[in-house]
Amino acid sequence: MSARILLADDDSSLRLVLSQALAREGYAVRATASLSTLAKMVRDGEGDLVISDVYMGDDCLFDVLPGLRAQRPELPVIVMSGQSTVLTAISAAGAGAYDYVPKPFDLDDLLEAVRRALTRGPEAKTRALAAAAEREERLPLIGRSAAMQDVYRIMARSAGTDMSVLIEGETGTGKEAAARAIHQFSKRKAGPFVRLSLAGAAGAAATEALFDAKGDAVQAVNGTLFIDDVDALTPDGQTALERFLDRRSEDHAGDARILCASSQPLGALALEGAFRPDLYYRLAIVTIRIPPLRERLEDVGDLARAFLVRAKREGLPEKCIDGSAIELLKTHSWPGNVRELENLLRRVAALRPEALITAREIVGELSAARVDAHPVGGSQETIEDLLKPRLAALLANAGPEANVYDQAVAAVERPLIELALQATRGNQIKAAGILGINRNTLRKKLQALGIRAGAGD
Known part of the structure; x- marks a missing residue:
C-alpha cells in the first residue's frame, strides 16, 4: 500500500504542483487549503505524513501542531514557510515538526525529505527543541537566504541536545549570536551563558587558569560555556581544556554544555598539527559554518x-x-x-x-x-x-528615460581617453594603439567628447 500524504497550503498553484509531484512518486495525496480540515483528517487517523504551510488565512500551524503531535506522535510533519527566519525554523522544531523547508524550495529537496520521513521510525523524529519564542522578541540571527537556511536547520536540530557544537566563520559573521541562539532555545536556557574569549588571554598561564577548578569556565554550571576564539588556544591551553572536559564528564555537578567558535577551519589546523586532533573531535561533534556576508x-x-x-x-x-x-x-x-x-x-x-x-x-x-x-x-x-x-x-537616481547606459559609458570613456593621451604626451597614434582602436575612431571620440589633444604624431 502506498504511503498517504496530507498536504495543506492555501496556495492553489503550489498544492497542484506538489500533489502531482507526490503522485508521480507513487504516494496517495489528500490536499486542503484549511488548517481545520487538516486537523480533522489527522484526528480521524488519516495520513502517514503531513506537509503543511505555517500560515493559512488567520490560522497558524504552530497553534495546532502540539495538539496534533500529542494525538498522533508517530505522524511526521514537514513544515513549509515563506517566513524563512531562524525563529521559524526553531519554532517548527519546538512544536514537534520532523523537518522544515523554506519557500521557495527545490522540489527534489522536498521529495528527499518526504522519503526520509517515511522510512524512519518514530524514535528518529526531530526532538522538540524549545517552546516557540514570543514574536516580539528580537531574532538572534537575521537572514532568509539559502545559505542561512542551512545554518538554521543545524541550529534547530542541535539546540535541544547536549552535544558540543563548533561554530566556524570569519570575523564579524555572528558566531556569538549563533551560540546565544542555541543556548536560548536549549533546555539549559535558564542556566548561565558564560563567554570565554581566548584571543586576549594574557599568556599560557592565564589561559590554563580559565579552565582550572576555580577558573571562569566553572561559572557555566548547568548552563552553556561559549569558548570564543578556540583556534587561539596554545598547546598548553588545549591540554587544560581537555582536562576540563574530562572533569565535566566525571563530575555532573560541574556539567556545562560546550559551544566553541573559531575564525579558522579547526579541522585544517588539526591536520596541520596546530590543534590537538582528539580535542578537535570532542569539540566538533556538530559543526556550523556561518557564511560571510x-x-x-x-x-x-x-x-x-x-x-x-x-x-x-x-x-x-x-x-x-x-x-x-x-x-x-x-x-x-x-x-x-x-x-x-x-x-x-x-x-x-x-x-x-x-x-x-x-x-x-x-x-x-x-x-x-x-x-x-x-x-x-x-x-x-x-x-x-x-x-x-x-x-x-x-x-x-535615474528616471525612466535617463539613458543610463550612455551616461555610464561616457563617464568611463572620457577619463580613459584623457589618461591615454597623457601617457603618450598627446600622441594620438600611440594613444589609439594603447586603447586598441584606430586613429579615426579616436579622433571622432575626441570631437564628440570635446577633448583637446596634440597633433597626433
Whole structure:
C-alpha cells in the first residue's frame, strides 16, 4: 500500500504542483487549503505524513501542531514557510515538526525529505527543541537566504541536545549570536551563558587558569560555556581544556554544555598539527559554518533595516533606508561581514541628518570603507569593484528615460581617453594603439567628447 500524504497550503498553484509531484512518486495525496480540515483528517487517523504551510488565512500551524503531535506522535510533519527566519525554523522544531523547508524550495529537496520521513521510525523524529519564542522578541540571527537556511536547520536540530557544537566563520559573521541562539532555545536556557574569549588571554598561564577548578569556565554550571576564539588556544591551553572536559564528564555537578567558535577551519589546523586532533573531535561533534556576508548579499536589506531599528532602540535618531541604498550596499564585499554593515549603518544614523537613507548617503561611507580595506601599498580592488558603487548610485537616481547606459559609458570613456593621451604626451597614434582602436575612431571620440589633444604624431 502506498504511503498517504496530507498536504495543506492555501496556495492553489503550489498544492497542484506538489500533489502531482507526490503522485508521480507513487504516494496517495489528500490536499486542503484549511488548517481545520487538516486537523480533522489527522484526528480521524488519516495520513502517514503531513506537509503543511505555517500560515493559512488567520490560522497558524504552530497553534495546532502540539495538539496534533500529542494525538498522533508517530505522524511526521514537514513544515513549509515563506517566513524563512531562524525563529521559524526553531519554532517548527519546538512544536514537534520532523523537518522544515523554506519557500521557495527545490522540489527534489522536498521529495528527499518526504522519503526520509517515511522510512524512519518514530524514535528518529526531530526532538522538540524549545517552546516557540514570543514574536516580539528580537531574532538572534537575521537572514532568509539559502545559505542561512542551512545554518538554521543545524541550529534547530542541535539546540535541544547536549552535544558540543563548533561554530566556524570569519570575523564579524555572528558566531556569538549563533551560540546565544542555541543556548536560548536549549533546555539549559535558564542556566548561565558564560563567554570565554581566548584571543586576549594574557599568556599560557592565564589561559590554563580559565579552565582550572576555580577558573571562569566553572561559572557555566548547568548552563552553556561559549569558548570564543578556540583556534587561539596554545598547546598548553588545549591540554587544560581537555582536562576540563574530562572533569565535566566525571563530575555532573560541574556539567556545562560546550559551544566553541573559531575564525579558522579547526579541522585544517588539526591536520596541520596546530590543534590537538582528539580535542578537535570532542569539540566538533556538530559543526556550523556561518557564511560571510558576501555569500548572502540577499540578506543585506533585512539586516540593514534591523540594524537601524536596533540603533533607534539604543538612542540614535530614527532612520529608514530605501531600495537604492540597499542595492548599493550589495555591491560591497564586506570584509568585516555583518559587524561592518552594522557599524556603517550606526555611523550613518548618527551623523547624517536625513530621515531617509538613500544611495546618496551610502556612497561616501562605502568609499571610505574601501580605502580602509585597501590602503595604499595593500591589495587593490578591481576596476569592477571600484565602478560598481558609482554605477549603482547612477542607476538608483535615474528616471525612466535617463539613458543610463550612455551616461555610464561616457563617464568611463572620457577619463580613459584623457589618461591615454597623457601617457603618450598627446600622441594620438600611440594613444589609439594603447586603447586598441584606430586613429579615426579616436579622433571622432575626441570631437564628440570635446577633448583637446596634440597633433597626433
